[in-house]
Amino acid sequence: MTVVAGDSMEITPETVYAEGRLDLLPYVNKIVESLMLPGSGIAGFDNLSRLQELAEAGHSCLLMVEHYSNLDLPEFYYFLGRHGARGEALQRAVIAIAGMKLTLDNPGVAAFASVYPRIIICPSRTVVHLDPGKDKDRLLAIASINRAAAKALNDVKKRGKIILVYPSGTRYRPWAPDSKRGVREIDTYVKGFDYMCFVSKTGVAMRVREDAEDDMLADYMVPDVVRFTVSEPVSCEAFREKVRAATPEHADKKQAVADEIMRRLEEMHNAAVISE
Numbered sequence: 001m002t003v004v005a006g007d008s009m010e011i012t013p014e015t016v017y018a019e020g021r022l023d024l025l026p027y028v029n030k031i032v033e034s035l036m037l038p039g040s041g042i043a044g045f046d047n048l049s050r051l052q053e054l055a056e057a058g059h060s061c062l063l064m065v066e067h068y069s070n071l072d073l074p075e076f077y078y079f080l081g082r083h084g085a086r087g088e089a090l091q092r093a094v095i096a097i098a099g100m101k102l103t104l105d106n107p108g109v110a111a112f113a114s115v116y117p118r119i120i121i122c123p124s125r126t127v128v129h130l131d132p133g134k135d136k137d138r139l140l141a142i143a144s145i146n147r148a149a150a151k152a153l154n155d156v157k158k159r160g161k162i163i164l165v166y167p168s169g170t171r172y173r174p175w176a177p178d179s180k181r182g183v184r185e186i187d188t189y190v191k192g193f194d195y196m197c198f199v200s201k202t203g204v205a206m207r208v209r210e211d212a213e214d215d216m217l218a219d220y221m222v223p224d225v226v227r228f229t230v231s232e233p234v235s236c237e238a239f240r241e242k243v244r245a246a247t248p249e250h251a252d253k254k255q256a257v258a259d260e261i262m263r264r265l266e267e268m269h270n271a272a273v274i275s276e
Contacts (some may be wrong), residue, residue, distance in 0.1 A: 001031070002271050007244070009105075011041055011100050011120055011145055011220075012145070013144050013242065016119055016120045016121070016149045017121075017149075018053045018114065018117065018119075018120065019117055020114070020115060020116070020117035020118065021139055022091060022116075024115045025077065026054055026183050028074050030099050031063065031242075032078040033151050034203075034223075035071075035205040035206075035221055035223045036078075036205070036223070037225075041079050041228075042080070042228045042230065043229045044088075044220055044230075044231065045083055045230065047197055047231060047232050047233065048080075049090075050232070051063070051162060052089065052093055052160075054194070054233060055160050055161065055162050056160045056240065059195055060157040060192070060193040061161075061195050061196065061197075062165060062196035063162060063164040063165065063196065063197055064164055064196055064198050064199065064261050064265065064268055065164055065165065065201070066166075066168075066172070066199065067171055067172060068171060068258075069171055069208065069219065070113075070171065071205055074115075076228060077116060078093075079228065080093065080094070086145060088095070093161055093162050093239060094117070095117045095156060095162070096118045096119075096163075096164040096165075097121060097153075097164065097166070098116075098121075098122050098163045099123050099170075100145070107248050109140050116139060119147060119153055120145070121145070121146055122142040122145060123170070123183065124185055126270070150190060150195040152194075156194045156201070158193075163189070165186065165189055167182040167258060167261045167262060168180055168183065168262065169183040169186075173208050180262065181257075181259070182257075182258030182259055184252070184258055185254075186216055186257065186261060187253075187255075187258060190257055194236055195233045195234065195235060195236060196236050197231050198231040198234075198264050198268060199230050200228070200229045200265050201226070202223045202225075202266040202269060202270055202273055203226035203227060204224060204226070206219050207221065208244060225271075229271075231268065233265075239260075240257055243257050243258065243260045244274050
């Protein structure tokens with residue numbers, strides 16, 4: 001089954017895993033570099049190195065990252081490349097979970113996204129708006145793609161790769177507070193992995209327009225001080241069990257895990273803002 005937009009863009013179960021075109025990084029990096037003000041970079045790079053060591057030892061590893069713009073991933077890869085051979089190794093190890101909107105909505109956005117290794121999924125925020133009756137064929141196609149994505153994830157997660165996930169599932173827009181709430185299915189990632197680092201972000205060099213938030217080409221670039229802060233690796237099992245144990249029996253324990261991840265990221269974000 002295939003999900004198609006326009007004449008040339010399509011996603012099938014066979015194409016959910018994309019290797020990426022890291023050879024094109026220098027061209028994208030020039031754009032990113034032009035927007036980064038002094039003080040930009042990664043704080044806690046040693047924690048990324050520790051996570052990579054765990055991945056290289058055969059453990060499955062996650063990065064839980066705050067999401068503010070479609071430039072977040074290019075910025076992160078750009079800063080990794082500034083850390084020498086270890087950073088370049090991390091560039092090759094990191095695989096992002098990417099919503100299919102990046103591939104389907106616009107050829108320009110799709111070309112930009114194609115630079116980076118990714119596994120393409122259809123997030124729940126998209127499916128929830130579909131009608132089971134009117135959109136039956138599309139829902140079946142999406143389910144087929146998400147199953148293929150889950151298989152691709154299982155195939156690579158213990159091959160020294162690090163899976164980058166945006167637990168909110170969407171870019172944060174200040175006028176839409178729910179855009180910063182963790183999606184429930186993020187609990188499945190935590191359950192299926194061994195270790196994770198939390199990665200907060202301050203600074204936004206690509207802004208979303210409130211009057212055109214669904215049009216990614218309407219986003220505009222503004223130079224800014226952009227910093228990612230990486231926590232020490234934590235055990236996914238220990239984190240998840242602690243959250244579930246503290247959650248009342250009648251409450252949604254999966255959502256509680258997602259909420260605690262977002263709370264941790266917000267805490268790190270606020271601490272980074274204070275230290276700047």
